[in-house]
Amino acid sequence: MPRQVDYDSRRRQIVAAAFALVSEQGLEGMTMRDVAARAGVSVGAVQRCFPSKEEMMVSVVEDMNERVSARIRGRIADSPDPDSATTMLQHTLAGIMPHDEPTLAESRAWLAFAAHAAVTPTLAAVQRKQYEGLAELITLLLRTAQASGDVRPDADTDGEADALIALADGLGMQILMGRRTPDSALAMLDRRLATLRAAQ
Amino acid sequence: MPRQVDYDSRRRQIVAAAFALVSEQGLEGMTMRDVAARAGVSVGAVQRCFPSKEEMMVSVVEDMNERVSARIRGRIADSPDPDSATTMLQHTLAGIMPHDEPTLAESRAWLAFAAHAAVTPTLAAVQRKQYEGLAELITLLLRTAQASGDVRPDADTDGEADALIALADGLGMQILMGRRTPDSALAMLDRRLATLRAAQ
DNA sequence: AGGGATTCGATACGCGCGTATCGATACGAA
DNA sequence: TTCGTATCGATACGCGCGTATCGAATCCCT
Numbered sequence: 001m002p003r004q005v006d007y008d009s010r011r012r013q014i015v016a017a018a019f020a021l022v023s024e025q026g027l028e029g030m031t032m033r034d035v036a037a038r039a040g041v042s043v044g045a046v047q048r049c050f051p052s053k054e055e056m057m058v059s060v061v062e063d064m065n066e067r068v069s070a071r072i073r074g075r076i077a078d079s080p081d082p083d084s085a086t087t088m089l090q091h092t093l094a095g096i097m098p099h100d101e102p103t104l105a106e107s108r109a110w111l112a113f114a115a116h117a118a119v120t121p122t123l124a125a126v127q128r129k130q131y132e133g134l135a136e137l138i139t140l141l142l143r144t145a146q147a148s149g150d151v152r153p154d155a156d157t158d159g160e161a162d163a164l165i166a167l168a169d170g171l172g173m174q175i176l177m178g179r180r181t182p183d184s185a186l187a188m189l190d191r192r193l194a195t196l197r198a199a200q
Numbered sequence: 201m202p203r204q205v206d207y208d209s210r211r212r213q214i215v216a217a218a219f220a221l222v223s224e225q226g227l228e229g230m231t232m233r234d235v236a237a238r239a240g241v242s243v244g245a246v247q248r249c250f251p252s253k254e255e256m257m258v259s260v261v262e263d264m265n266e267r268v269s270a271r272i273r274g275r276i277a278d279s280p281d282p283d284s285a286t287t288m289l290q291h292t293l294a295g296i297m298p299h300d301e302p303t304l305a306e307s308r309a310w311l312a313f314a315a316h317a318a319v320t321p322t323l324a325a326v327q328r329k330q331y332e333g334l335a336e337l338i339t340l341l342l343r344t345a346q347a348s349g350d351v352r353p354d355a356d357t358d359g360e361a362d363a364l365i366a367l368a369d370g371l372g373m374q375i376l377m378g379r380r381t382p383d384s385a386l387a388m389l390d391r392r393l394a395t396l397r398a399a400q
Numbered sequence: 401a402g403g404g405a406t407t408c409g410a411t412a413c414g415c416g417c418g419t420a421t422c423g424a425t426a427c428g429a430a
Numbered sequence: 431t432t433c434g435t436a437t438c439g440a441t442a443c444g445c446g447c448g449t450a451t452c453g454a455a456t457c458c459c460t
Contacts, residue, residue, distance in 0.1 A: 005438090031416080033417085041439090043439080044437095044438070044439045044441095047418095047419075052418085052419085108318045112315045114373065115226060115314070118376055119225050119226040127377070131374075132379075135379075159384070162374060162379070163371070163388045165374070166366075166369075166371045166385075170366025170371075174331075174366055179362070184359070187359075188362070188363045188366075231447065231448085232448060242409040244410075245408080
């Protein structure tokens with residue numbers, strides 16, 4: 001037997017397999033056996049990388065968060081006006097909403113983990129920290145846009161950040177349920193952002 | 201053995217027990233044994249009322265929806281100006297957001313079922329129909345308020361209804377995660393409603 | 401009054417779960 | 431070359447799940 005394997009890449013493989021299963025079948029579809037099979041490794045290998053299932057779930061959630069962050073960074077970099085705070089704001093919020101199959105899968109998995117976090121303090125702490133980071137970013141973008149006159153000076157940036165996140169989350173759920181198309185949801189988000197720009 | 205029992209009240213007992221378990225421990229805490237024990241009946245009794253677990257889940261979701269509807273009706277009736285469409289609108293949206301322990305329990309359970317519905321077509325259809333009804337009600341209220349001049353005439357009532365539902369859902373999740381207090385979330389909702397009233 | 405149909409709840413069953421165990425295997429040091 | 435050791439994956443284990451089964455208990459009808 002090989003005395004040495006690349007643990008990091010194996011962990012990534014396993015996390016990817018676990019994420020795929022959760023996005024397709026929910027958390028109850030993420031069994032150790034199925035994760036191992038999907039990743040093409042033995043159950044023992046999974047156990048060695050993740051001592052318990054809960055640690056694996058934490059890694060999956062963190063990986064999802066990193067992927068969303070990376071996508072947002074990419075969108076901002078590709079934007080014609082990457083330095084504008086309002087541009088970054090729009091791309092950040094649009095980036096957390098599902099609009100194609102990969103991002104739909106992300107949203108399904110996110111929903112599954114959110115439900116689990118509601119009764120599992122460990123996961124709740126992880127997810128909460130990620131929301132905290134997102135809220136801080138959006139607050140910062142709002143303040144920056146405010147300073148350059150692109151957002152109404154009387155807006156409560158902290159509150160508006162949470163309201164925008166809530167709207168994006170809620171719209172994402174409507175998309176998941178098939179009650180709204182990604183395009184129309186995005187249009188609603190943009191309309192909401194527009195009301196922050198113009199003086200009331 | 202009693203040849204006849206009150207099936208309706210037993211069904212209600214079981215549904216109440218199942219709901220309590222879901223709200224406390226998530227869907228995975230809703231096992232047939234625990235539901236039976238909590239309802240004070242035997243497992244066989246549960247099986248006779250609900251041939252399968254899935255039918256039980258559907259009943260729980262429908263019961264939750266009825267309870268929310270009843271609460272909204274109560275709020276509207278108790279309001280000082282019950283006939284005003286804007287009053288009904290505010291109470292309807294506020295009524296689906298959690299603000300005390302019973303409604304927090306409702307939101308936790310709702311989240312659990314939403315996650316399950318994402319991978320279970322049967323439940324998805326039930327939940328979707330309920331959202332449809334809610335969206336229609338809110339659209340109607342918006343149109344009525346529009347007709348009496350309480351809401352901007354240029355508002356897209358269908359779109360705004362979904363946006364308001366999305367905001368209320370998202371804010372409810374923030375409350376569940378402990379990132380917002382019910383009061384501050386309600387204030388955000390009211391602020392959003394206010395922007396629909398004034399001419400832009 | 402008594403027998404047959406019916407409904408009760410306890411228990412059995414098969415399965416899949418997360419985790420623990422362990423012999424087989426491949427390498428580095430002597 | 432050979433032995434000790436570290437690491438591999440297959441398999442065992444205990445448990446709790448949803449569901450099926452079944453003898454006991456009850457009531458209606460003749």
